[in-house]
Amino acid sequence: MENANSLIPFLPDQNQLAKGLSDSNTLAARYGLILVAGDIKTLLHRQQDVLRETNRIEFGSGPYEKLIYALCDSPYIDQSTYADTLGELCELFYRFKSESGEIWSDDELIEKMADLFNGACYGAVELVSDRLWQSLHTEPETIDDEDEEDDEPLE
Amino acid sequence: MSNELAKNYDFSQFKEELYPLLKRQVSLYTMGDSSYLPAEKVQELLESVRFTVETHLTLGNADEDRTLARLFEKGGLDVWRLVEEGKRLFNAAGRTAAGFGSVAYKDTMDAIGGFFRVYDLRFFAHDIPCMIDYPLCLPVPDRLKGICFINDYLRRIILENRFCLCFDRRAAARLLTVCRPDYKELILNLFEPLFLCALGHAVLGRNIGDMSLGITDAQMLYSRFRPWDDGKAKACLHEAVNKLCVYFGLWDSAMRAYLAQAAHDQMPILKSASLEGYENMFGVQR
Secondary structure, eight states: OHHHHHSSSSOOOHHHHHHHHHHHHHHHHHTTTTOOHHHHHHHHHHHHOOOOOOOOESOOSSSSSHHHHHHOOOOOOOOHHHHHHHHHHHHHHHHHHHHTOOOOHHHHHHHHHHHHHTTTTTTTTHHHHHHHHTTSSSOOGGGGGGOOSSSOOOO | HHHHHHHHHGGGHHHHHHHHHHHHHHHHHHTTOSSSSEEEHHHHHHHHHHHHHHHHTTTOOOSSSOOHHHHHHHHHHHHHHHHHHHHHHHHHHHHTTOOOOOHHHHHHHHHHHHHHHHTTTTTOTTOOOOOOOOOSSSOOTOOOOHHHHHHHHHHHHHHHHHHHHOHHHHHHHHHHHHHTTTTSOOOOOSSSHHHHHHHHHHHHHOOGGGOOHHHHHOOOOOOOOOSSSSSHHHHHHHHHHHHHHHHTTOHHHEEEHHHHHHHTTHHHHHHOOOHHHHHHHTTTTO
């Protein structure tokens, strides 16, 4: 009996994925962010590696383009950290989805990651990771930005 | 012709077409929420696609368009029709019910009733999402999956039930109690003891409806099959099955075939069993 892994690759057509990432430069370049060929190759390898490790098969392009759209204007990303941050967030995305039992859709998770990255976690991917895992065991409200002030007026 | 199509079919030939089909299935399964799944889940979706395509080919409805997408689409319709057939078989099984108070029988029938509520023919058509504990005298082949397994199981249950209903209900319950006093609580096929008792009567030329073999009868049966001769034993059992069918008015080929196979499957036991084994086998009442 054929195994799914022998009939289906962990990632779809690499050329198409690479083109998608290259096309994302059009948007990201407005914020001074560019992915060169080497970056794209590395990002695709990281994506494939984490899919293998989590034993998942990707039928779409993955989270990169959505992460780029959500974070290209982040104050915590510059050209020197761009590719590496994307790679780390992609790995976090797949690992969290794998372990969390699909409690959030792809779009919901990326939105939460972007909110945390740009907000309470000040651009630290490790903190984003911690806060996400924490959110599995706490009420949804507790992962909001802790800097929000209490609305009730002081007496 | 239909089995030739299924036999000559090699799923790996569809490797190129499989990816877009599975991609669509993943999208439908996740309702667009995600574009990837665990490999185990993809394997399940793949098995479902395979089962659906093979069902279509086995039913012999293949047309000229043999693309995977077309075979899958047609197969989906075939599986749906099999589900409708299964519901009719389930109702028929309910009408012929001969559980004799067996817990395993009742639980299995309840489980099959539940199967039709949870069976997902779109994504897990190969699956059998229910516990089937009650054993048949002639089990469903392992190669059958999904609704094909259920339908085959129900057909066999109906045949067994119809045979059991040929007997006086109290006499049948008494015989089952002689065989195993706690038969209601055990996971035990109930057709087999009744069948073997009737078969024993037929072999000895007794009144089949009596359902009461004694120790002397068991000794005569034991001697009848000694020394063992394959050909003679086969002929003896064949004749006995014919007598059963005539006596009970069981004229359909499916029933005759089932009884013939059930008798044939006893041959290794008849060959090797001791006298005490014969007493147990034929439900001797002491």
